[in-house]
Amino acid sequence: MVFGHAWDNFVHGDAAAYKAHPDWFAHDRTGKILDFDRAAGWSSTNFCSTNPEVIEMVAKKINAQFDASPSAIVMSLDPNDYAPMCLCARCLALDKSYGETREDGRHVTDRLLHFSRQIYDRLDPKHKDNSWAS
Numbered sequence: 001m002v003f004g005h006a007w008d009n010f011v012h013g014d015a016a017a018y019k020a021h022p023d024w025f026a027h028d029r030t031g032k033i034l035d036f037d038r039a040a041g042w043s044s045t046n047f048c049s050t051n052p053e054v055i056e057m058v059a060k061k062i063n064a065q066f067d068a069s070p071s072a073i074v075m076s077l078d079p080n081d082y083a084p085m086c087l088c089a090r091c092l093a094l095d096k097s098y099g100e101t102r103e104d105g106r107h108v109t110d111r112l113l114h115f116s117r118q119i120y121d122r123l124d125p126k127h128k129d130n131s132w133a134s
Contacts, residue, residue: 006076010058013045024054026086029103036083046079048086049115050094059122066127077116085111 011017013025018033026034026046036045047054058077065075079085085105092103098110120128 004076005078005080007046007079008044010061011047011054013047021053024048024051026084026105027088028084029087031088034084034086036080044080044083046083046085048088048091049079049111050086050088050090055115055118056122059119062119063122063124063127066124077112077119079112 011024013033013035018025018035022033024047026048028034034045049055062075062077066072085091085108087103087105091105091108091111094111094114095101095103095108098114100107100110
């Protein structure tokens with residue numbers, strides 16, 4: 001099994017990435033990127049899990065991980081520890097569709113499950129046979 005906090009491995013945030021693709025990363029309500037202070041070196045900025053480009057990028061990387069480890073039964077989709085979750089209008093609308101009205105980014109279980117399903121739906125069929133959701 002391969003698991004752990006994986007989001008930074010899929011979409012790595014740094015000054016160049018923030019400038020080139022600001023909409024890929026978690027935002028506050030004003031549109032500012034929620035740049036996690038990496039001084040501690042143990043976490044990083046989360047991405048926006050409802051951004052269509054991010055979903056496609058992560059799905060491709062998960063498929064590549066399964067290609068590299070065909071006997072694996074899971075691949076991690078865990079967000080980075082303690083980094084804020086996105087508060088963009090699309091993310092908050094998704095939360096609301098699941099009944100979550102708080103707009104603080106702290107109650108996002110349904111959002112994460114939704115994201116996981118988006119990735120599962122994009123898995124190569126040969127990988128769906130060995131995954132947990134088949």
